[in-house]
Amino acid sequence: MAKTVSIQVDGRPLTAPESASLLQVMLDAGIDIPHYCYHPKLSIDGSCRLCQVRIEGMPKLQISCNVQVREGMTVYTQEPGVAAARRGALELLLINHPLDCPICDKAGECWLQNYAMRYGSRFASTLDPRRKEGKRLDIGERMLLDQERCILCRRCVRFCREISKTGELTVFNLGDRSQLDIYNGGRLDNDYSICTADICPVGALESKDFHHKVRVWFLQETRSVCPSCANGCNIAISEYHNRIWRLVPRRNDAVNDTWMCDWGRLSYGFVNSEDRLRAPMVARGGALAQVEWDDALAAAAGALGRFKNSHGGKALGALISPHLTNEENFRFGQLLRALGVERTAMAVRRGKADQFLIKAEKAANARGVRELGLVTGEDDGLEQLLKAAEEGSLKGLYLCGDDIVEVAERPRLAKILERIELLIVQNLWLRPEFARAAVLLPSTTFAEKDGTFTNYAGRVQRISKVIAPPADWASDGEIFTRLMNGIAATHERFDLAAIWRSIARERPPFNQLSFDRIGETGEPLAEAGA
Amino acid sequence: MAVRVITVARPAPGLARRKLWTSLFVGLAVVTAHFLRNLLKFASGGQDFTIHYPEQRLLQPPALRGMPVLVQMENGKERCVACGLCEWACPTNCITIFPGETANEVERYPEVFDIDMSRCMFCGLCEEACPEEAIVMSRQVEIACYSRAGSMWHKADLLVPQAQLKTRIDYLRHGYDR
Numbered sequence: 001m002a003k004t005v006s007i008q009v010d011g012r013p014l015t016a017p018e019s020a021s022l023l024q025v026m027l028d029a030g031i032d033i034p035h036y037c038y039h040p041k042l043s044i045d046g047s048c049r050l051c052q053v054r055i056e057g058m059p060k061l062q063i064s065c066n067v068q069v070r071e072g073m074t075v076y077t078q079e080p081g082v083a084a085a086r087r088g089a090l091e092l093l094l095i096n097h098p099l100d101c102p103i104c105d106k107a108g109e110c111w112l113q114n115y116a117m118r119y120g121s122r123f124a125s126t127l128d129p130r131r132k133e134g135k136r137l138d139i140g141e142r143m144l145l146d147q148e149r150c151i152l153c154r155r156c157v158r159f160c161r162e163i164s165k166t167g168e169l170t171v172f173n174l175g176d177r178s179q180l181d182i183y184n185g186g187r188l189d190n191d192y193s194i195c196t197a198d199i200c201p202v203g204a205l206e207s208k209d210f211h212h213k214v215r216v217w218f219l220q221e222t223r224s225v226c227p228s229c230a231n232g233c234n235i236a237i238s239e240y241h242n243r244i245w246r247l248v249p250r251r252n253d254a255v256n257d258t259w260m261c262d263w264g265r266l267s268y269g270f271v272n273s274e275d276r277l278r279a280p281m282v283a284r285g286g287a288l289a290q291v292e293w294d295d296a297l298a299a300a301a302g303a304l305g306r307f308k309n310s311h312g313g314k315a316l317g318a319l320i321s322p323h324l325t326n327e328e329n330f331r332f333g334q335l336l337r338a339l340g341v342e343r344t345a346m347a348v349r350r351g352k353a354d355q356f357l358i359k360a361e362k363a364a365n366a367r368g369v370r371e372l373g374l375v376t377g378e379d380d381g382l383e384q385l386l387k388a389a390e391e392g393s394l395k396g397l398y399l400c401g402d403d404i405v406e407v408a409e410r411p412r413l414a415k416i417l418e419r420i421e422l423l424i425v426q427n428l429w430l431r432p433e434f435a436r437a438a439v440l441l442p443s444t445t446f447a448e449k450d451g452t453f454t455n456y457a458g459r460v461q462r463i464s465k466v467i468a469p470p471a472d473w474a475s476d477g478e479i480f481t482r483l484m485n486g487i488a489a490t491h492e493r494f495d496l497a498a499i500w501r502s503i504a505r506e507r508p509p510f511n512q513l514s515f516d517r518i519g520e521t522g523e524p525l526a527e528a529g530a
Numbered sequence: 531m532a533v534r535v536i537t538v539a540r541p542a543p544g545l546a547r548r549k550l551w552t553s554l555f556v557g558l559a560v561v562t563a564h565f566l567r568n569l570l571k572f573a574s575g576g577q578d579f580t581i582h583y584p585e586q587r588l589l590q591p592p593a594l595r596g597m598p599v600l601v602q603m604e605n606g607k608e609r610c611v612a613c614g615l616c617e618w619a620c621p622t623n624c625i626t627i628f629p630g631e632t633a634n635e636v637e638r639y640p641e642v643f644d645i646d647m648s649r650c651m652f653c654g655l656c657e658e659a660c661p662e663e664a665i666v667m668s669r670q671v672e673i674a675c676y677s678r679a680g681s682m683w684h685k686a687d688l689l690v691p692q693a694q695l696k697t698r699i700d701y702l703r704h705g706y707d708r
């Protein structure tokens with residue numbers, strides 16, 4: 001346990017753990033100290049000289065990021081001398097900064113703009129022309145570099161050395177000729193390269209994906225969780241005109257610090273895709289035809305009910321999607337119980353993993369499905385289900401998601417789908433494999449609903465609705481609920497708080513949780529279930 | 531509670547009535563004089579005072595805020611770099627911009643620049659917000675249309691050569707001391 005010390009900032013008493021960075025202590029206390037080079041997850045550099053404060057007993061102004069708090073320290077941040085030092089530092093930073101703001105992607109969330117307006121002098125005393133350097137340099141698959149805009153804070157340099165551990169970037173030359181660039185012949189192509197654009201306080205490093213797309217002040221940011229892998233990095237989704245424009249990482253020290261991988265960041269495209277299934281389809285005369293939601297759900301409930309009466313629930317298998325939320329899958333479990341289904345499985349796509357954030361399981365909620373007790377076994381029951389379908393004891397299938405197409409061998413799956421009598425599919429896309437489906441229901445993406453995901457470590461985290469689906473749209477949870485109401489003659493609604501009460505009652509790992517208690521950074525499951 | 535009533539004395543109507551009648555006749559006399567003068571001038575082929583819109587048009591002063599247009603440079607390109615400040619400043623949200631990228635030195639241009647003239651209220655805040663002198667209020671006021679779709683002006687319709695907008699641009703530079 002670290003010792004705490006008490007210090008005084010502008011007459012205000014603060015307590016802090018000993019040897020913490022003075023700047024961080026002041027920022028945590030809500031005191032606004034301008035800074036560029038300091039980042040809580042990177043080492044101290046001390047190159048921007050903006051966070052200078054006066055500390056009693058020290059002969060000169062000190063950069064607060066590099067001062068460790070000591071007992072009885074007295075700090076002044078609002079004095080004329082401090083303000084003059086900030087103004088001077090800003091003026092030096094602005095000497096060579098181009099007036100690119102109208103075409104710079106960072107404008108609006110640029111720290112140089114903000115601090116220049118708040119602390120700057122609005123006056124430049126140099127007469128020399130601005131330095132000319134490389135602009136729009138293609139330094140990587142996903143990144144652009146503008147050397148003129150760079151203020152040499154070296155955040156990106158430290159990121160590449162300390163976090164991604166690839167070390168592509170450095171500052172060449174000295175003094176007035178200092179220049180951010182890539183080591184000879186290199187490319188900024190590491191798996192976390194776009195994080196450098198996030199931490200860049202100005203627009204020197206820009207993501208190609210967001211380059212000249214939309215002004216940041218129009219973006220509506222909503223807290224959510226990245227759906228791309230089991231890690232569950234906390235993100236903010238930026239929405240404008242009912243479209244996602246970018247995903248940015250959100251700080252959660254228990255999951256992703258302040259970073260996220262490029263692959264997850266650029267994975268939002270499917271939400272905006274024009275190729276998505278936008279209306280439910282029902283098999284009519286040998287082909288799939290688009291129908292109204294009510295008709296499709298009635299057809300699905302009817303088909304499931306008839307199948308249950310003629311073959312029994314045991315002849316029906318279900319493939320549970322690891323992309324749906326805990327609540328939706330819980331409701332799916334209730335529907336399957338009403339149908340008497342015994343064989344359930346889950347297919348999870350696997351891919352590249354690393355030691356940092358990227359996990360092999362490419363689905364956000366695989367752990368949640370397991371914790372809800374919907375699937376069992378090493379391979380989540382997949383082999384058993386496929387075998388039963390091959391043997392013919394399984395005559396109907398309810399497929400959620402299309403991961404099975406990637407996971408199972410194609411000829412084998414094709415043969416199974418060929419023999420199945422009743423196939424109900426709930427998916428984002430219309431795939432040729434599902435041509436024999438009796439009913440095809442469009443699924444809803446992570447950005448179009450509220451709910452929770454459980455990440456690989458058993459942390460339950462909330463996602464939020466950002467994009468409004470069409471007016472009469474039924475989300476996955478509503479589909480399950482309405483099918484259940486049709487089959488079991490219940491009168492349930494898809495109400496998250498009520499479902500959470502049931503989950504907490506029925507599933508021991510979720511016992512201690514409630515939907516309202518899960519805050520911005522999530523809550524871990526009970527240890528007993530882990 | 532008792533209501534206190536104050537009786538206000540009205541002025542006698544006589545004098546006011548008399549004034550009304552006199553001014554009515556004076557007014558009629560002025561109108562008649564103008565009418566006769568115009569009639570005589572017109573009959574004798576001389577100048578008349580009426581602007582025969584739409585055959586004739588009055589040249590409005592540069593202070594007039596007509597419909598906002600985009601300034602087209604000599605090379606045919608727009609000055610606009612799609613910075614989005616006018617879109618932000620617009621109180622009626624009538625401007626929609628989506629930027630695009632080119633290989634030119636000025637790398638950014640508006641791929642989509644739409645103004646919904648049925649929403650525009652000619653306040654001129656877009657012009658004031660523009661850092662590039664790229665959107666200005668023109669003298670154009672004839673923007674009637676037959677359908678709602680017709681009130682949506684796209685980039686190609688909005689571009690006006692810089693030379694035609696010179697008076698307004700000069701007025702702005704003078705007015706804002708740019």
